[in-house]
Amino acid sequence: MQILTPHVYWAQRHGEIFLRVELSDAKNLDINLQENNTLHFRALGHGAKGENEYKFSLEFLEPVRPEINHKSTQRQVDIKVKKREERWWDRLTLQEKKPVFLAPDFDRWLDESDAEMELQAKEEAKINKISVESRVRQDPYLGLKKGYLFMYNLVQFLGFSWIFVNMTVRLFILGQDSFYDTFHTTADMMYFCQMMAVLEIINPLLGLVKTGFFPAMIQVSGRNTILFVIFGSLEEMQNKAVVFFVFYLWSTIEIFRYPFYMLACIGTEWKLLTWLRYTLWIPLYPLGSIAEAVAVIQSLPIFDESSLFSLPLPAVMGHSLSFSYVLQLYLVLMFLGLFINFRHLYKQRRRRYRSRKRKVH
Numbered sequence: 001m002q003i004l005t006p007h008v009y010w011a012q013r014h015g016e017i018f019l020r021v022e023l024s025d026a027k028n029l030d031i032n033l034q035e036n037n038t039l040h041f042r043a044l045g046h047g048a049k050g051e052n053e054y055k056f057s058l059e060f061l062e063p064v065r066p067e068i069n070h071k072s073t074q075r076q077v078d079i080k081v082k083k084r085e086e087r088w089w090d091r092l093t094l095q096e097k098k099p100v101f102l103a104p105d106f107d108r109w110l111d112e113s114d115a116e117m118e119l120q121a122k123e124e125a126k127i128n129k130i131s132v133e134s135r136v137r138q139d140p141y142l143g144l145k146k147g148y149l150f151m152y153n154l155v156q157f158l159g160f161s162w163i164f165v166n167m168t169v170r171l172f173i174l175g176q177d178s179f180y181d182t183f184h185t186t187a188d189m190m191y192f193c194q195m196m197a198v199l200e201i202i203n204p205l206l207g208l209v210k211t212g213f214f215p216a217m218i219q220v221s222g223r224n225t226i227l228f229v230i231f232g233s234l235e236e237m238q239n240k241a242v243v244f245f246v247f248y249l250w251s252t253i254e255i256f257r258y259p260f261y262m263l264a265c266i267g268t269e270w271k272l273l274t275w276l277r278y279t280l281w282i283p284l285y286p287l288g289s290i291a292e293a294v295a296v297i298q299s300l301p302i303f304d305e306s307s308l309f310s311l312p313l314p315a316v317m318g319h320s321l322s323f324s325y326v327l328q329l330y331l332v333l334m335f336l337g338l339f340i341n342f343r344h345l346y347k348q349r350r351r352r353y354r355s356r357k358r359k360v361h
């Protein structure tokens, strides 16, 4: 029996060397690493020249770890050697001239940048796994919280969709006439949704969502002042066209915002929906504020005439202070609130798209 050299194919990663020896049904394997950083292989098997003893030696370009993993299959012998230092090698062997029996393993072959990307992807997957595991371990009620938020967002989405569709259909059928009875046809649902929206102030306080407490407070208390105090308590306001604009602007953003949150609860994202959630506020928020300011201004003479909610004053200062003065102060606060929330939403938008971009590159 003559001693032959098998075909050997190789590939590398930053930390490892892979060798594939073309020898089927290999027996009596003797694979060892000698002190001069040289791998010696010897085995009986079926190679290119039939059943024979095959052997080869490879002196590696840089130091490798002494432990060698190998696996013999019916078709080949796979050997894995760990590099002592994780870095890319220019070639496999110390001798510059490539041994004739050695060739690249194109099934495993990656160039340096592809291998770096593979390494990065592995690192990211490891980090994601650890962070998901630690989140689950840290919070045993995560499922319950997500379930509650999902249901909350679903109910709000259905409520605001009902308002939006109702108003749109009536607008198409009745035209401008539909402006004047918006309140009578949709107020009950709006009351329900906006009362529920108080949970949006409570949720960040309980740590259920990452929403800022102040922006949520400004949003909910601002809207509820308009809904319950201006529209709800003044019958004269309920027939005005401004109700249509306020309700339509509120519901337009909400039919995108709540489904966006619902998807976030189940770890999904639709790019178009995300874009709408973080973009529609740019025209809608100023328009909504103008509509709300018009409603407040229209209500001032009505509060003056009816003395509703007027504050009693000591006799020397006159009879009472009309609620319209409080509302004038509210108008100032409203533009302050608008500024705070506009800045908040702008930051959320920037954060969202900056982090997205970073993830992609």
Ligand SMILES: CCCCCCCCCCCCC/C=C/C(=O)SCCNC(=O)CCNC(=O)[C@H](O)C(C)(C)COP(=O)(O)OP(=O)(O)OC[C@H]1O[C@@H](n2cnc3c(N)ncnc32)[C@H](O)[C@@H]1OP(=O)(O)O
Pocket (backbone or CB within 6 Å): 149, 150, 152, 153, 209, 210, 211, 212, 215, 216, 218, 219, 221, 222, 223, 225, 249, 250, 253, 257, 261, 262, 264, 265, 280, 281, 284, 285, 287, 288, 289, 292, 333, 334, 335, 337, 338, 341, 344, 345, 348
């Ligand atoms: C007497 C009282 C006087 C007070 C004075 C008040 C003055 C008031 C003036 C106000 C004037 C307002 C006039 C305008 C009204 C209108 O609404 S017009 C229509 C247009 N409106 C809008 O576009 C605003 C819509 N509203 C909002 O966007 C919010 O309410 C917000 C609080 C202003 C901002 O939202 P925020 O939640 O902070 O941002 P997000 O990026 O969406 O969320 C942060 C993270 O939290 C997660 N999250 C939030 N809520 C939920 C939820 N319900 N369920 C699940 N998850 C939620 C969200 O996913 C984000 O997580 P990450 O993606 O991981 O960051």
